[in-house]
Amino acid sequence: MNQIKAGRVFYPQPQPIAKPASSSQQGISFEAIFSQKIKEQQSIEFSNHAIQRLEKRGIQLSSEDLNRLSSAVKKAKAKGANESLILMNDIAYIVNVPNQKVITAVDRSSMGDNVFTNIDSAVIL
Template structure:
């Protein structure tokens, strides 16, 4: 019975290896390198208190014609640090009538809203008004 299971079924390690090899052939590079690079960049930014903007947030800033000054960026970074100190995970940070939803753990701005829109915020566990 043990001999049958070894010949008919692959181990988890074998299947994982096959899947990774298949992805490498299809994309031309291993997904693990891309993921590792992303994780490394995120950790570097967190350690240096650098605030990142998600692709979605960048699109919203551009489509809503929101240009942030250096002072506003500093306030947003300070608000994110205050939220982190209080143990907030997902925060609303208000800076000069602009609302930002920030993933505090990753120091990443998720989206931005200005005065002209309805403001309903869900899935946040804290707010910082600067």
């Protein structure tokens, strides 16, 4: 039964569900598979460093840009990439592919003579 206190609705706390047998007994657990599938469907994330670089350089991403970047990360992941350089709209993004996280972003005017190291793939959009 829901309770209302001071204009707020309080729902009863869900009861804990018994945990399934360990994955060593039955293979991979449902929880592990479910978590993996959810992570695969998540959009990309940005590290604090990448956010600072985007703000400092005045780079704004539309929802279409985010979708294109996310699609590029998925393509790189399908090819087995770990650290990828993604070039889109004259901006270079370095992405940790397994974590789907943008590490940094550099616009054309800031690229100059920059050398990108520790990448194993490039996606050009």
